[in-house]
Amino acid sequence: MITAGIDIGSITAKAAILQDGKILGTRVIFTGYNSSQAGKTVIDELTKQIDLSVEQIDAVVATGYGRNSVDFATKAITEITCHGAGAHFLNPEIRFIIDIGGQDSKVIRIDENGRVVDFAMNDKCAAGTGRFLEVMARALEVDLDGFGDICMQGKAPAKISSICTVFAESEVISLISKGETRENIIAGIHESVASRVSALAKRVGVVEPVMMTGGVAKNIGAVRALESKLETTIQVSEYAQVNGAIGAAILAGR
Amino acid sequence: MADQPIAKDPEKEKRKIKSVSKMKEIMTTYYIEAKTARETGKKVAWITSGGPVEFLIAMDVIPVYPENHGAMVGASKMGVDLCEKAEEMGYSRDLCSYARSDIACSVTNGGPIGGLPKPDFLVCCNNICGTVLKWYEVAARYYNVPLFILDTPFIHTEMSEASRKYVIAQTYEYIDFLEKQCGKKMDFDRMHEVSKLAVQGLRLWQEVLDTAAHKPAPMTAFDAFFHLALIVTLRGTKIAVDYYKQLRDEMNQRITDGIAMVPNEKYRLLWDNLPVWYRTKWLSDKFASHNACLVGDTYTSAWSGVMDLIDEDNFIETGAVAYSSVYINVSLDIMLETLKKLIKKYDVDGLVMHSNRSCKPYSLGQYDLQKLVMKELKLPTLIIEADMVDARSFSESQIETRIDAFMETLKS
Numbered sequence: 001m002i003t004a005g006i007d008i009g010s011i012t013a014k015a016a017i018l019q020d021g022k023i024l025g026t027r028v029i030f031t032g033y034n035s036s037q038a039g040k041t042v043i044d045e046l047t048k049q050i051d052l053s054v055e056q057i058d059a060v061v062a063t064g065y066g067r068n069s070v071d072f073a074t075k076a077i078t079e080i081t082c083h084g085a086g087a088h089f090l091n092p093e094i095r096f097i098i099d100i101g102g103q104d105s106k107v108i109r110i111d112e113n114g115r116v117v118d119f120a121m122n123d124k125c126a127a128g129t130g131r132f133l134e135v136m137a138r139a140l141e142v143d144l145d146g147f148g149d150i151c152m153q154g155k156a157p158a159k160i161s162s163i164c165t166v167f168a169e170s171e172v173i174s175l176i177s178k179g180e181t182r183e184n185i186i187a188g189i190h191e192s193v194a195s196r197v198s199a200l201a202k203r204v205g206v207v208e209p210v211m212m213t214g215g216v217a218k219n220i221g222a223v224r225a226l227e228s229k230l231e232t233t234i235q236v237s238e239y240a241q242v243n244g245a246i247g248a249a250i251l252a253g254r
Numbered sequence: 255m256a257d258q259p260i261a262k263d264p265e266k267e268k269r270k271i272k273s274v275s276k277m278k279e280i281m282t283t284y285y286i287e288a289k290t291a292r293e294t295g296k297k298v299a300w301i302t303s304g305g306p307v308e309f310l311i312a313m314d315v316i317p318v319y320p321e322n323h324g325a326m327v328g329a330s331k332m333g334v335d336l337c338e339k340a341e342e343m344g345y346s347r348d349l350c351s352y353a354r355s356d357i358a359c360s361v362t363n364g365g366p367i368g369g370l371p372k373p374d375f376l377v378c379c380n381n382i383c384g385t386v387l388k389w390y391e392v393a394a395r396y397y398n399v400p401l402f403i404l405d406t407p408f409i410h411t412e413m414s415e416a417s418r419k420y421v422i423a424q425t426y427e428y429i430d431f432l433e434k435q436c437g438k439k440m441d442f443d444r445m446h447e448v449s450k451l452a453v454q455g456l457r458l459w460q461e462v463l464d465t466a467a468h469k470p471a472p473m474t475a476f477d478a479f480f481h482l483a484l485i486v487t488l489r490g491t492k493i494a495v496d497y498y499k500q501l502r503d504e505m506n507q508r509i510t511d512g513i514a515m516v517p518n519e520k521y522r523l524l525w526d527n528l529p530v531w532y533r534t535k536w537l538s539d540k541f542a543s544h545n546a547c548l549v550g551d552t553y554t555s556a557w558s559g560v561m562d563l564i565d566e567d568n569f570i571e572t573g574a575v576a577y578s579s580v581y582i583n584v585s586l587d588i589m590l591e592t593l594k595k596l597i598k599k600y601d602v603d604g605l606v607m608h609s610n611r612s613c614k615p616y617s618l619g620q621y622d623l624q625k626l627v628m629k630e631l632k633l634p635t636l637i638i639e640a641d642m643v644d645a646r647s648f649s650e651s652q653i654e655t656r657i658d659a660f661m662e663t664l665k666s
Contacts, residue, residue: 065651080659081666104652116663118628121656123639124649203621 004046004057005248006039007079008066011102011130012215013038015046016245017057018253021089025050026242035066039073061252063244065103077251079244080108080119086247087211088114090237095207098197098226098234099244100216102130107201120204127163128196130216136189139169140182147186151221154187163196186221194225201230211235213243269515271477273501280493281483288316289371297374297436300393302386303486304580305379305404306428306573308452311490312445313432318370320389322487323359324352328531328643330366337644339364350612351643353389360396375399375435377428381406381583383615402431406578410585413578421574429570449569452490453561458498459485460558465505466549467600470514471522472505475548476538477515479529482554489557516547521664524596525551526623527608527616528642540654544661550600552593556581559592586619590626597631604634604664611641636660 002024007014013031017024027046031038039062047054062070063082070076079099087094088110097108105128106121126132137144158180162168168189175185193216210232216222217240227234239246291298299310303321310317327333333355339362340354341347355365363369376399378390387403394401404424407417429440462481465472481501488494523541525548530537541548563576581592597605605627609617624635638656641647 065655078655078659078662080655081662115666116659118634119659119663120637121652123652124647 001058001253002052002056003249003252004043004060005082005245005250005252006043006060006062006064006070006073007082007242007244007248008035008039008062008064008070009101009103009215009244010065011134012241013042013064013066014242014245015042016239016242016249017046017050017052018246018249023239023246024052026239026245028241031066036069036071039066039070043072059252061248063248074252077248080106080121081116082244082247082251083213084108084110084116084247085114085250086239086243086245087213089246089250090239090243091209091211091235093209094211094235096201096210098201098210098212099214100128100130100193100197100212100222101214102134105129105197105200105214105216107197107204109204109207118204120200122196122200125163126165127168128193128200130214132165132168132193133189133216133219133222135165135169136172136186139172140176140186142182142186145218148190148219148221148223150183151186151190151219152224154181154183154185156184156187157191158184158188160185160188160192163192168192187225190219190221190225191229193222194229197226198229206230206232208232209235211237213237213240215241217241265517268513269517271473271501271504273497273504274480276497276500277481277484280488280497284487285367288318289367291316291371298371299375299377299435300370300373300390301377302379302382302390304382304577304583305377306425306577307487308448308490308569308573309428309432309440309445310377312448313436313438313440315374315432315436316371317487318373319487320356320370320393321352322483323365323367323370324355324643325483325529325531326367327355327359327365329534331532331645332365333532333643334645336362336364337646350383350385350389350614351641352612353385355643356389357392360393373397373399375431376401377404378402379404379406379577381577381580383582383613385614400431400435402428404428404577406583408583408585409579409588411587413575417578418575421578422571425570425574445569446567448490449564449566449573451492451495452569453564453566455485455489455491455494455498456558456561456564458495458502460555460561461502462498462505463550463555463558464599465502465509468509469522469601470516470519471547471549472508472513472515474515474538475525475551475554476529476534478551478554479531479534482557485557514547516542516545518545519547520545521604521661522547522549522600522602523604523606524549524593524600524602525553525606525608526593526620527610528553528613530608530640530648531642532645533640533648536650540657544657544665546661546664548606549602550596552581552589552596555596582615586622586626589619590623593623593627594631597627597633602633604636604660606660607635607637609637609639611639611647612644613642634660634664 062073339358
């Protein structure tokens with residue numbers, strides 16, 4: 001059975017195609033303003049990439065904020081449930097997931113079957129999200145892909161006290177003018193994200209082993225900062241960014 | 255045939271509560287009477303929702319509730335404009351949205367009924383929150399009218415004898431205050447009659463709410479939010495007693511006829527905190543789309559929750575204890591016990607908590623309550639962040655994802 005999962009996030013749209021418990025391929029594109037079109041584009045590109053036709057797919061589950069705009073999906077399931085299923089597929093031992101995406105961060109506790117036991121999400125504030133990091137990277141004129149690596153070079157992380165993205169940006173600018181090193185400022189930014197997310201994680205109660213998913217999992221600085229805040233090791237799969245789409249493809253098969 | 259009326263969906267029509275029209279009629283009459291009190295020579299008192307209204311009824315004073323008005327503002331989606339007006343006047347956005355919209359209405363005569371009638375005096379009981387003290391002081395200064403404050407000490411474990419005596423002494427001061435304002439003596443026979451009607455009304459209201467314990471429920475918490483108005487505004491009158499008899503009978507008839515408010519009711523949920531007044535329909539539809547029914551709530555049962563503490567033959571002394579013991583004037587331990595009883599009574603599958611930016615005393619401690627409920631009862635819980643009147647604090651797609659995800663966990 002061939003199934004597909006499509007995860008339409010606020011910044012990127014992800015797709016994964018699975019056949020009988022094996023990943024055939026995954027793809028990530030920018031969502032843009034038209035999430036319905038992004039769903040079509042990402043699946044078209046992915047089927048081309050793995051030399052498959054859309055007709056061969058037996059079932060499609062859409063997830064993410066744009067889940068209800070994917071009209072060719074068999075059904076829509078929230079990213080909470082999909083991330084649970086995805087992480088369980090990648091490593092059945094996982095009991096706790098930290099997912100930091102573009103506009104939200106969430107923590108999910110799952111049981112031995114990958115079923116969601118409890119979850120919490122950030123609310124009404126972009127602090128502790130991928131967007132926060134993106135804004136800061138721009139303010140510091142650093143490429144987002146290299147952001148995490150520079151973070152690791154910070155010896156004494158600068159204190160970013162504001163949790164508001166806009167105010168934190170002004171704080172960063174004032175730190176620059178005071179002569180603080182870019183490395184320390186970036187390390188401080190990652191600590192700020194980790195503080196927000198670890199508070200969320202502790203609210204739900206961290207159960208090991210922990211996996212991080214979502215686009216921000218690609219950022220080594222964010223992973224390390226969270227590990228130190230939560231005093232635990234965090235697993236990151238090569239499929240972290242497409243974990244929600246993989247989970248959706250698994251659920252499409254059920 | 256173009257002007258032929260559109261055929262109504264018989265399934266939907268069947269589920270509509272017939273008493274609603276009577277309720278609307280009663281509320282309209284009530285507000286007209288309050289707004290024309292000057293012409294009819296009656297006095298108008300503003301009173302907090304948890305305040306002892308029975309004494310006003312006995313003195314033939316028309317009680318007006320800024321909080322009920324706040325709910326109307328919210329339900330008619332006028333909250334944001336009025337809150338912004340209050341913020342322009344210098345009131346912080348962190349203040350309660352009932353207070354903000356009410357203060358703005360006083361100044362602009364805005365809102366769904368063009369503002370409340372001017373009060374002759376004010377009665378403020380702090381059993382529901384501390385904000386009402388400052389809010390009523392603002393109103394007292396603005397309208398230049400006397401203010402009576404009834405201070406009900408917070409109950410940690412049980413009400414102390416000193417607290418009890420303190421509240422009873424204030425109740426007598428309250429009577430003195432009313433006699434002075436109205437220029438006449440309290441008629442204690444009339445007061446006794448009002449007490450009996452108040453207790454009767456509370457019992458009937460509880461009976462209405464209890465019908466939702468039936469599976470499937472003939473009404474939901476969203477219906478309770480609407481029908482609550484009379485137990486707040488007309489408690490102690492025959493009007494409320496008669497209406498709740500009618501409503502209870504209608505609910506029992508629905509049970510007999512097998513009419514459920516949510517078709518295919520499969521999941522039963524309990525709601526905590528005030529309603530999100532401007533989104534009740536959206537939330538109701540959202541839960542119903544998952545075959546979920548909000549069968550009970552901590553809010554509408556708060557009034558009748560203390561009725562067993564009242565002895566109608568000794569209202570002055572027992573009422574003091576009852577008014578001090580309302581749901582949010584007590585410790586988390588006591589709140590947890592109440593929650594557990596409701597969870598058991600309505601046999602629910604989950605708890606939905608509205609973390610209400612406006613109502614601090616109601617929302618503080620919700621995370622602890624949530625943890626305790628999950629630990630002790632293994633009951634799934636969901637917290638959604640919003641506000642009862644200020645729609646700027648409601649983020650639809652975020653709340654939708656939380657509800658969908660919560661329902662997915664219940665279904666799996």
